[in-house]
Structure formats: structure tokens, C-alpha cells
Amino acid sequence: MIQLQLEGKTAVVTGATRGIGFEVARSLAKCGAKVACIGTNEEKLSKSVDQINSEGGSAKAYICDVSNAEKVKETAKLILTDFGKVDILVNNAGITRDMLMRRITDEQWNDVIGVNLNGTFYITRAFVESMRKSKWGRIVNISSISGLIGNPGQANYSASKAGVIGFTRTISKELANRNITVNAIAPGFIDTDMTAALSDVLIQGIKDRIPVGRIGKPEDIANAVLFFVSEEASFITGQIMAVDGGMIN
Ligand code: NAD
DSSP: OOOOOOTTOEEEEESTTSHHHHHHHHHHHHTTOEEEEEESOHHHHHHHHHHHHHTTOEEEEEEOOTTOHHHHHHHHHHHHHHHSOOOEEEEOOOOOOOBOGGGOOHHHHHHHIIIIIIHHHHHHHHHHHHHHHHTOEEEEEEOOHHHHHOOTTBHHHHHHHHHHHHHHHHHHHHHGGGTEEEEEEEEOSBOSHHHHTSOHHHHHHHHHTOTTSSOBOHHHHHHHHHHHHSGGGTTOOSOEEEESTTTTO
16 A cells, blocks of 8 residues: 555545445545545445454545535535544445346436435535635546447446546546645456356456456556545646556556
8 A cells, every 4th residue: 555644634435335446445544534425325334334443554444425415415514513624535435237238217317316426416515615624625526438438328427437537527627726636546347246247158258358357446446546646646636647557558
């Protein structure tokens, strides 16, 4: 793991219950940041936060559906009261509702856009004022290679993740003069619950297309997040970094 000195910094990670979000929250905490972990499943989130704290970190759980604008406002208020400020934001919460485009229902479309794109906007809007006041901030949005190159069966997901890329590039320009950097990571195929449902044959097919010859781990994404939030990355903003083992080169 990349080692940073994040003592005195407060981070918010959405979708921190499991998978990539959990590993990101855990890594930030290992570097000394206080971490507000947002998720929807109270029991699972509480277990994840307990694990981070038992490893010496400082994390607190907040139950919030990021697609609900009102709930996001309430939760942000709570977090800002508890921590006083937010320096680092990782918009990681995401869902899939895969289906060929001609069969996607309104609900499947709206659910995915609601969490992946609207959620990223609601959460960012809620915390950006705190970063503007401090004149320092780091926002990292978790997009996907599907948002860069498209993927059959994921029109809703690809559109939401491409939306996150446009959002990232635009707000990086709006916030640069306040020392706030905004970047996105586009993971390739990462071994989490989200991808666990795929068949072994499909997974082998994907693995064959990854030049480094292995499936990604949540730690691969967490390390990229740590790089973007580091002081050393202060001249990098508006960038989209694929972390995919070379898959879309
Ligand atoms: P996951 O399903 O294991 O975890 C998703 C997390 O988001 C969970 O903690 C879940 O509770 C949370 N979440 C879902 N809906 C939410 C909501 N409405 N409000 C708040 N939290 C919510 O998935 P993962 O693989 O860890 O994916 C994390 C991110 O990485 C997602 O944005 C995903 O699209 C992206 N991504 C994953 C892969 C991959 O291969 N796993 C590839 C590209 C991009």
C-alpha cells in the first residue's frame, strides 16, 4: 500500500460497506485520515467500520442512499457537525442493472443513473463548500472503463459512468483555483461482489483480454486513490486514469 501522512484530514467514502469502497476507506484510515463511511446496509456497514477501527483507524458509519438528494443533505450536515470539515471525497457508490438496451426498463435506467451519476453530484455538491473554505480538497470519482469504451448490456451503466467523466472534467475546472483537484479512476475488471455473479467462463474470457494476466483487486484501485489524494498529485486535475491491467490500451 502507498503510505501517505493524512493525519488531520477528514475523508468521506461512499459505498464503503464492501469491495472497492471498503478498501479505499481502509487505506485512507491506515494513512491517518478520519473516515466517514457511507453505505445503505446498516449491519454490513457497521461491521466494515468496526474492522477499520480494530486495525487502528478512525472511521464512522453513516447510512445514506446517495441517490436521495434530501437524505444526502441531512447526512452531510451530520458528517460536517461530527468532523468539522471534509478534505477528501471519494464517490465510489455504484450499482449495475445490466440488460440489452432495447430491454432496459425505465426503472433499471433511472436506478443506475440515480445512484452512479445523480449520487455523485448530490454528494459532491454537499461537501464542496467545506473544501472551498479550507482552500484545499481532493475529489476522486470512481467511473469505469465501460464509461470510456462502452460495453454491450450496460447502456445505463456506461452512460452513468461517462456522465461521471464529464462531471469530473468540468468541476476540475471550476474548483482548481481553490486547490481542489478532481480526478476519476476507471477500473477495469475488479474482483468484488459486483463481479462475483459472472460465470467462470466469462471471467476467464475477460482475464484473457487483460495484458497483465490477472483480474484486478480492490487494493489496485485504493492505491490509485491514494496517489490522487497525495500532496504530490497537486498539479494533476481533470484526469481519468484507467486502472485495468492494460485492457483498453
Ligand atoms: P460493490 O457492489 O461490491 O459495492 C458497491 C458499494 O456501493 C456497496 O458498498 C453498496 O452498499 C454501495 N451502494 C450501492 N448503492 C448505494 C446507494 N444508493 N447509496 C449508498 N451506497 C450505495 O461494487 P464494487 O465492485 O466495489 O464497485 C465500487 C465502484 O467501482 C462502483 O462505482 C462500480 O461501478 C465501480 N467499478 C467496479 C468495477 C468492478 O469490476 N468491480 C469495475 C469498474 C467500476
